Amino acid sequence: SKSALPIESLDSLSMKSFPLCMRQLHEQLRSVHHLRHGGRLQYGLYLKGIGVTLEDSLRFWRDEFTKMMELDKFEKSYAYNVRYNYAKEGSKKNYSPFTCLRIINETVGPGDCHGCPYRHCDVAVNDIVDMAKKGHFQIACSRYFDAVHNSDLGLGINHPNQFFEESQKIVK
Numbered sequence: 001s002k003s004a005l006p007i008e009s010l011d012s013l014s015m016k017s018f019p020l021c022m023r024q025l026h027e028q029l030r031s032v033h034h035l036r037h038g039g040r041l042q043y044g045l046y047l048k049g050i051g052v053t054l055e056d057s058l059r060f061w062r063d064e065f066t067k068m069m070e071l072d073k074f075e076k077s078y079a080y081n082v083r084y085n086y087a088k089e090g091s092k093k094n095y096s097p098f099t100c101l102r103i104i105n106e107t108v109g110p111g112d113c114h115g116c117p118y119r120h121c122d123v124a125v126n127d128i129v130d131m132a133k134k135g136h137f138q139i140a141c142s143r144y145f146d147a148v149h150n151s152d153l154g155l156g157i158n159h160p161n162q163f164f165e166e167s168q169k170i171v172k
């Protein structure tokens with residue numbers, strides 16, 4: 001099993017090793033101190049998958065959300081969802097982090113930040129955009145991987161956590 005990943009490193013990791021779908025959720029959370037349900041689920045499960053513990057996850061979400069709401073409200077309305085992602089509430093099903101296919105097929109409404117940016121947003125880097133426009137979202141993601149790592153791997157990306165793990169092999 002993996003060692004625990006410290007939440008203090010998430011800002012730098014998000015730039016170096018996160019796929020764009022997770023990087024944009026991280027940046028949105030840091031800037032507005034809130035994510036809507038779809039974003040909390042997508043990002044929360046991903047964080048579990050990269051090795052953030054339940055305790056650290058609670059601290060991470062609490063620290064951000066309480067910048068714009070009372071602690072009481074966080075505990076009542078949001079802490080449950082964090083524990084739920086870690087199978088500590090409800091059906092106690094051990095949810096897996098979402099695959100690319102699942103994320104690409106998400107329904108994304110106005111104000112939502114989850115989903116796959118190559119499908120759901122206007123991204124802006126030529127060759128990457130070309131692929132995204134043609135509907136090759138995961139190839140666009142692979143091009144993005146090579147762009148941020150200055151590599152030429154042409155990986156097949158099927159899962160955000162795979163993106164992270166491949167990145168960590170390079171940046172470590």
Ligand code: SF4
Nearest residue numbers: 019021100116141160
């Ligand atoms: Fe995330 Fe997959 Fe889209 Fe890449 S292709 S941004 S890993 S959902």
